[in-house]
Amino acid sequence: MKKQVHVAVGVIENGRGEIFVTKRLGHQHQGGKWEFPGGKVEEGETLLHALDRELSEEIGINVVAAEPLLLVEHDYGDKAVKLDVWLVRGFVGQPRGLEGQEGQWVAIKDLDTLEFPDANGPIVEAVKALQ
Ligand SMILES: Nc1nc2c([nH]c(=O)n2[C@@H]2O[C@H](COP(=O)(O)OP(=O)(O)OP(=O)(O)O)[C@@H](O)[C@H]2O)c(=O)[nH]1
Numbered sequence: 001m002k003k004q005v006h007v008a009v010g011v012i013e014n015g016r017g018e019i020f021v022t023k024r025l026g027h028q029h030q031g032g033k034w035e036f037p038g039g040k041v042e043e044g045e046t047l048l049h050a051l052d053r054e055l056s057e058e059i060g061i062n063v064v065a066a067e068p069l070l071l072v073e074h075d076y077g078d079k080a081v082k083l084d085v086w087l088v089r090g091f092v093g094q095p096r097g098l099e100g101q102e103g104q105w106v107a108i109k110d111l112d113t114l115e116f117p118d119a120n121g122p123i124v125e126a127v128k129a130l131q
């Protein structure tokens with residue numbers, strides 16, 4: 001069986017009904033699509049530590065308050081992922097793409113106008129249900 005990649009993902013909300021999303025770089029898996037920032041959980045690392053580390057590396061924020069939102073398992077064929085998605089409502093710093101990726105705040109009601117990887121459908125639905 002294909003190994004499943006465990007990923008910590010942050011849905012970052014700014015208190016005004018907007019979510020920070022970034023665009024995956026062309027050479028990455030699912031390149032060119034929008035994503036919620038995050039990345040692979042390392043061996044021996046807690047989920048919250050992985051989330052904080054990835055958000056710090058990718059968009060320059062540190063997590064102050066996060067709660068689990070949902071878990072999504074998806075098989076792309078070339079790769080299987082388990083996305084551990086956290087709602088981040090408290091953070092220090094202003095998010096911006098630190099790895100050359102585009103980033104923007106988008107209103108929750110406009111999230112489904114963006115193209116996300118297939119695994120993200122249930123995430124977008126869960127975020128829309130927050131409102
Ligand atoms: N961060 C993130 N990854 C996602 C999302 N949706 C989704 O299918 N993925 C998949 O999750 C996998 C791992 O995420 P990642 O590529 O961000 O991992 P990473 O930051 O550790 O990157 P690296 O592999 O370049 O070190 C990728 O296959 C990616 O396509 C999403 O909304 N956010």
Ligand SMILES: [Mg+2]
Pocket residue numbers: 037038039040054058
């Ligand atoms: Mg990443």
